[in-house]
Amino acid sequence: MRGGGEEMKNYIKFKEKGFTLIELLVVIAIIGLLSTLMAVALNLARQGGRDAKRVADMKQVATALAFYFDQNGAYPAGTETLGEVGAECLDASGFGALCTNPYMATIPKDPSNSFWYEYQSTANSHYLLEFVIETGAGSLETSGIYELRVDGSIYGPF
Numbered sequence: 646m647r648g649g650g651e652e653m654k655n656y657i658k659f660k661e662k663g664f665t666l667i668e669l670l671v672v673i674a675i676i677g678l679l680s681t682l683m684a685v686a687l688n689l690a691r692q693g694g695r696d697a698k699r700v701a702d703m704k705q706v707a708t709a710l711a712f713y714f715d716q717n718g719a720y721p722a723g724t725e726t727l728g729e730v731g732a733e734c735l736d737a738s739g740f741g742a743l744c745t746n747p748y749m750a751t752i753p754k755d756p757s758n759s760f761w762y763e764y765q766s767t768a769n770s771h772y773l774l775e776f777v778i779e780t781g782a783g784s785l786e787t788s789g790i791y792e793l794r795v796d797g798s799i800y801g802p803f
Contacts, residue, residue, distance in 0.1 A: 692779040695756045699776050700785070702753040702762065703793045706774055709735050709749035716748075719769030720795075727762040727774075728754030740764070771795045778802065 706727065713735060714720055721739035725732040733752055736744035744750065755761055760777040774793040778785050778801075785791060789802020 689780060696778050696780060696785070698756045699762075699778065700799075703774050703776055703799075706735075706749065706752065706762070706764070707793055707797065710772060712748040713737075713739075720766045720772045721764075722766055722769065723764075724766075725764045727752045727764055729761075732764070 710720060716737060721735075723739075725740045727740075731742055732740040733742050734740070734744035734747045735749040735752060736747045738744075740752070753762070755777070757779075763775040764772060765775070766772040772795060775790055776793070777788075777790055779788050785799065785801070787802055791799055791801030792803070793799050
């Protein structure tokens with residue numbers, strides 16, 4: 646009987662050295678869940694970074710437009726999709742493809758290339774800069790289309 650007991654102890658010791666299939670599946674499921682959560686968090690961080698860049702881009706364009714207004718007494722008339730052909734820079738003649746003595750040598754484009762920046766001015770004393778926010782940045786808590794106006798205030802979402 647003694648020999649049978651030794652075999653059972655050795656079997657139990659051998660069995661305790663490995664993992665069961667259930668244990669391995671549980672660990673794999675946990676790793677999968679954690680990697681999914683990390684991917685979602687990373688995507689949200691990227692969207693937030695693009696939103697912050699959009700707001701900064703619009704403030705730079707607004708600064709260039711303020712210089713334009715100081716020199717010309719009015720804002721450029723018309724509607725332009727900023728950063729696209731024909732609205733790549735801003736100088737004394739307005740938005741254009743090639744500029745001499747620019748207020749802004751390169752008009753920024755939307756960082757995702759999925760959206761746009763739009764400038765509108767129907768009267769020479771005011772303008773609207775429209776841009777899209779994906780997730781919310783700073784005080785802009787929800788996604789949507791926002792406007793930056795002459796007084797520096799941001800309105801939206803629309």
